[in-house]
Amino acid sequence: MQQYELEAWLGDDHGLTDDQITELLRTADEIEEQYPDEDDRDDREAALTAAYRLMTEAPEDLIAGLAAERTAARAAERKALVALRQIGVTRIGSGDDTEAGYAQQAGVDRMAVRRWLGKR
8 A cells, every 4th residue: 555545545634643654554554465355355444444543542442342343243143144044944944945045045055054944
């Protein structure tokens, strides 16, 4: 990442000193090495955002907020999986869907569907 790219990403009201920008630029380069693939774009963005926020927010507040966000994401994932399981059991049990077809639609492994059905 070039400094002008970082400054464009930060915007005008970033509140960082020149030394902090230099440090964040170094961190951005390390992040790019850690997540080199094009598919890693979201990971790079999340890591760079965290590095910036660590420079501008109280660490304990940042950590607490991200921990709460992760807990909420896990709860949302669990809720979605429970709902997908129920729909799969119902649809496959009634013959409206196949194990493989439902697994593909639901974005889960076919073996997970088989476990839901008590076949594994």
